[in-house]
Amino acid sequence: MNPPRLFHLPLDRRRLLRSLLLASGGLVTNELHAEALALTPRATEGPYYPNHLPLDQDNDLTQILGGAAPAGGTVTEFGGRLLKADGSPVAGRVIELWQADVNGCYIHSRGVQRGKERDPHFQGYGKVTTNEKGEYRFRTIRPGLYTGRTIHWHLAVNEGETRLLTTQLFIAGVEQNDRDGILQRMGTPEQRLSVIREFKPPTSGSGELVGTWNIVLGETPEEPEERRGRPGGPPPGGPPPRRP
Numbered sequence: 001m002n003p004p005r006l007f008h009l010p011l012d013r014r015r016l017l018r019s020l021l022l023a024s025g026g027l028v029t030n031e032l033h034a035e036a037l038a039l040t041p042r043a044t045e046g047p048y049y050p051n052h053l054p055l056d057q058d059n060d061l062t063q064i065l066g067g068a069a070p071a072g073g074t075v076t077e078f079g080g081r082l083l084k085a086d087g088s089p090v091a092g093r094v095i096e097l098w099q100a101d102v103n104g105c106y107i108h109s110r111g112v113q114r115g116k117e118r119d120p121h122f123q124g125y126g127k128v129t130t131n132e133k134g135e136y137r138f139r140t141i142r143p144g145l146y147t148g149r150t151i152h153w154h155l156a157v158n159e160g161e162t163r164l165l166t167t168q169l170f171i172a173g174v175e176q177n178d179r180d181g182i183l184q185r186m187g188t189p190e191q192r193l194s195v196i197r198e199f200k201p202p203t204s205g206s207g208e209l210v211g212t213w214n215i216v217l218g219e220t221p222e223e224p225e226e227r228r229g230r231p232g233g234p235p236p237g238g239p240p241p242r243r244p
């Protein structure tokens with residue numbers, strides 16, 4: 001597998017740091033030498049965070065414990081590291097994943113798309129704790145497409161009871177990405193690029209997909225209203241319409 005790609009500050013910020021270095025005769029702190037990573041942008045939680053959690057909540061969503069069959073759909077693995085902006089790993093945080101099954105349905109009482117049925121073999125939700133290197137991994141499926149959205153995974157990072165980040169992950173090359181209102185409102189162009197990842201078969205002929213994704217945390221925990229809309233809370237005049 002290719003090493004995870006990291007995203008760096010734009011060139012003009014690097015030039016600024018370099019000129020500061022020259023102006024100070026080289027006497028700048030190490031923090032100024034370090035190039036900060038782009039923070040993973042926040043995104044709405046959407047309406048389908050599970051309102052009933054499955055008994056099996058491990059990080060392999062393709063197989064329910066004791067289940068008779070694997071989930072339908074294209075098996076897809078992704079993982080990477082949870083980092084601070086300075087690149088240092090963040091251990092011991094719980095990363096949650098929830099997503100649509102192959103039919104575009106969620107494990108939520110209102111998460112079944114019209115005319116569709118939930119895949120009873122798909123776990124729909126899972127979680128994993130980052131190790132001492134900040135690493136995490138999920139084995140799941142390529143999410144199903146449903147009306148009004150592009151293909152996406154929902155993820156959240158938690159420290160105990162505190163939600164640090166709610167975000168969404170996307171697949172490069174999916175036609176609907178360019179029209180997805182939630183994706184197009186996420187962060188800066190550089191931050192947006194960081195949540196659209198390449199997924200490829202690990203070996204030629206494999207029917208599975210693999211991708212890497214590093215999650216970069218800011219310093220401030222998320223406010224509850226940020227989960228349901230744009231960062232900073234709803235605009236005056238009421239919250240924006242929530243889309244799944």
Ligand SMILES: [Fe+2]
Pocket residue numbers: 046048100149152154244
């Ligand atoms: Fe969704």
